Amino acid sequence: MSEGQIDEALRSELQRQGVWVTSMQELYNWGRKNSIWPLQFGLACCAIEMIATAASRYDIARFGGEIFRPSPRQADLMIVAGTVTKKMAPQIVRLYNQMPDPKYVISMGACAISGGPFKQGYNVLKGIDRYIPVDVYIPGCPPRPEALLHAFMELQRKIDSQKLTGAGKAEHLDAKQPSEFPVPAFGEHDLQPPANPDVYHPPVLERQS
Amino acid sequence: MTPNPYLFIVIFVAVALAFPLLPLGLAWLWRRFFQPPKPGVQKNAIYECGVESIGEAQIQFRSQYYLYAIIFLIFDVEAIFLVPFAVAFTGLPVGAFIAILVFLLLLIEGLVWAWGKGCLNWAR
Ligand code: SF4
Numbered sequence: 001m002s003e004g005q006i007d008e009a010l011r012s013e014l015q016r017q018g019v020w021v022t023s024m025q026e027l028y029n030w031g032r033k034n035s036i037w038p039l040q041f042g043l044a045c046c047a048i049e050m051i052a053t054a055a056s057r058y059d060i061a062r063f064g065g066e067i068f069r070p071s072p073r074q075a076d077l078m079i080v081a082g083t084v085t086k087k088m089a090p091q092i093v094r095l096y097n098q099m100p101d102p103k104y105v106i107s108m109g110a111c112a113i114s115g116g117p118f119k120q121g122y123n124v125l126k127g128i129d130r131y132i133p134v135d136v137y138i139p140g141c142p143p144r145p146e147a148l149l150h151a152f153m154e155l156q157r158k159i160d161s162q163k164l165t166g167a168g169k170a171e172h173l174d175a176k177q178p179s180e181f182p183v184p185a186f187g188e189h190d191l192q193p194p195a196n197p198d199v200y201h202p203p204v205l206e207r208q209s
Numbered sequence: 210m211t212p213n214p215y216l217f218i219v220i221f222v223a224v225a226l227a228f229p230l231l232p233l234g235l236a237w238l239w240r241r242f243f244q245p246p247k248p249g250v251q252k253n254a255i256y257e258c259g260v261e262s263i264g265e266a267q268i269q270f271r272s273q274y275y276l277y278a279i280i281f282l283i284f285d286v287e288a289i290f291l292v293p294f295a296v297a298f299t300g301l302p303v304g305a306f307i308a309i310l311v312f313l314l315l316l317i318e319g320l321v322w323a324w325g326k327g328c329l330n331w332a333r
Contacts (some may be wrong), residue, residue, distance in 0.1 A: 071257050078232035091259035098259075101244070106318040163242060196217060 015028040018129045025164040031036050032102070033159040039075035039095065044082030046109035046142040058145040063152050072098040077155070083111040083118060084125040090183045094106035101172035107134040110141045117141065130195035132181055171187050278326050279319040287316050
């Protein structure tokens with residue numbers, strides 16, 4: 001994984017002899033990915049599955065993510081579990097802004113991804129990714145605890161592949177990447193702005209002629 | 210040669226200092242070389258539950274509960290002091306007797322005040 005400093009064959013050979021060779025980046029990511037502390041909040045029915053994931057049967061503690069923090073100041077991961085109403089959206093963005101870097105977001109369930117069954121509703125935000133960057137999406141209504149664990153493992157994989165230095169380094173290490181995103185406000189009919197263009201990249205439909 | 214008995218305290222203090230300072234120093238080095246700090250208005254906000262704080266924190270509360278406090282002192286706290294006073298009454302020196310009378314007088318003043326305020330009337 002470390003680029004070119006030591007080749008894999010030598011590494012595994014050394015490992016067999018009881019010598020572990022690692023790099024700063026690997027050590028850093030290893031520590032981070034095994035101690036992801038989620039922010040403790042649930043929005044709707046998906047939160048019940050999140051609670052089940054944290055309880056003993058599914059036991060998210062096996063992945064180092066059992067320490068649900070009641071304060072954003074101590075959290076690394078925001079699990080947006082449930083329907084985001086337009087009334088709640090500014091609070092969620094503000095909570096995200098108050099989390100210290102590095103921070104990650106799992107968008108759990110159809111509601112958090114797109115509004116889900118309430119997409120046509122006047123009061124439901126059609127996806128939290130309109131305002132904050134989402135790392136992992138979990139489809140489902142609700143996703144089963146296994147799905148949340150899978151998303152957690154995906155996130156660990158992502159953290160593990162983040163670079164400390166160089167052009168493609170992780171966002172939180174890049175001084176140019178923002179750590180706060182604008183909080184939407186209530187306008188006359190809707191939240192203003194309806195989406196943050198820096199964050200929200202909806203899929204473009206390409207029709208083949 | 211036995212070591213100076215205070216040596217252990219010195220070691221203890223040194224470890225106690227190094228234990229928090231080492232991680233703090235490491236964090237400082239990490240910030241210095243890898244992770245740029247990104248403070249912000251909301252990140253540094255005082256209140257951390259997602260709701261914006263409104264107004265000043267240094268406001269004056271209306272002291273409308275002082276009457277309850279007075280009544281509480283008279284009928285609850287005073288009783289606690291009166292029971293040992295009554296038990297030990299025969300063996301008390303004059304000084305202690307006068308002290309407890311002063312204490313009672315203060316609370317009786319409060320009772321008169323509360324009575325005057327109409328606190329002891331049944332609410333209609
Ligand atoms: S996705 Fe389904 S289960 Fe999850 S919050 Fe929405 S309605 Fe509830």
